[in-house]
Amino acid sequence: MAIKKSWLDKLNEKKESKIKRIDIDFADIPAGSTMFIATPKLIDSYIKEIEIGKHLDIKTLRKDLALAHNADYTCPVTTGIFLRIVAEANYEKLLQGEDIEQITPFWRVIEPNSPLAKKLTFGQDFLLQKIEKESANCKN
Secondary structure, X not given: OOOOOOHHHHHHOOOOOEEEEOOOOEOOEOOOOEXXXXXXXXXXXXXXXXXXXXXXXXXXXXXXXXXXXXXXXXXXXXXHHHHHHHHHHHXXXXXXXXXXHHOOOHHHOOOOOOHHHHHOOOOHHHHHHHHHHHHHHHHO
């Protein structure tokens, strides 16, 4: 029986991003468009660049990644999957004793009431606490 990969294993897997031309309408992407498929590491790197106290939605993340990689859109399905991998892997780092300042601030992208937040193993309260704490610190 295969050993189940940890979230950190999934984050650190060697994956290549790619661009595909979409033949039929897919989610919010019209047929004929180019769709960027990111990697968990690319999404992790993107989130690390978001300033303290800033919050971006997933649509902005997708738009920025598409522009940066010369595509019309970024895949919404893989983006959601990879964003969960980023969140869970960085929460694992926290549980392993990594300082909160050293992990990727995934709470700056994941909305606490989103379907994705409800799937997280650590729950929505963590997201709410981090967002509130950063908001309070930015007001000082």
